[in-house]
Amino acid sequence: MGGNERAALPGASAMRPYTSVFVTRLTERNRLPLDYSVASLRLVDLVVDGLRRDQPRRDQVDGILLGLGAYTGEVIVRRAGGVWVDFDAGQRELFRQTVGVRMPDGRVWNPLGKVVNRFESGPEESVQRLYLLLHGRAAQRNTVCG
Template sequence: MSGDERAVLPGALTMRSYTSAFVTRLTERNRLPLDYSVASLRLVDLVVDGLRRDQPRRDRVDGILLGLGAYTGEVIVRRAGGVWVDFDPAQRELFHQTVGVRMPDGRVWNPLGKVVNRFESGSEESVQRLYLSLHGRLARRKAVCG
């Protein structure tokens, strides 16, 4: 994957297929257990840490970071009841991404940016902690409703 993959990142409607193709490519070569579970987000953190250690220039790993961010977002969609959304111009400016995830409570999250932040800032950023801190997860809503 190349650093120019950012230019071809799909919109919200095709994020699921983009993520699926990314996971297939990544797991064929590396046998990573990316099974869309919440627990697998810890593995995303570890993979990003490895990229940081091995290739500190972000432009060399941008495509992988975006794929891992898409995977993180898809876990949120599947496990927490979020939906992929295209960011409006103000959100694009704020998040430096074109897509994100809207939760059932209406809040918008930026999993792609969170993965980039992990790469740039290190262990103080975590996609696993992002998931655990999400407000409006489907599980919480179900608990409140019944």
């Protein structure tokens, strides 16, 4: 999964199979325990940190970053009751992604962008922390998050 996969990112209805293929390919090569558990999100943070160490250009790792973002989103869908959604034009401009996750309370999250932010900014951006923010929060009027 190389850098040219950004253009091939599917719409919301195809994110589950896209993520499944990504996880299969990544785990058969690296034996990573990506099991869609909340605990596995720490591994996503660690993998992104490992990518950062070699200081590649973002376009060299874009495919794996988007795959890890899709995985993060799929964990949110499976474990927190979210659903994949296609972003509208305003959300695409804001998030610089085409898909995200809408929670039952209507908030929209950008797990793909969160993984990219981890790569670009470092440990202060955490997908594991993103997930933890989803639980125990009261419904808010602001529906654009993450």
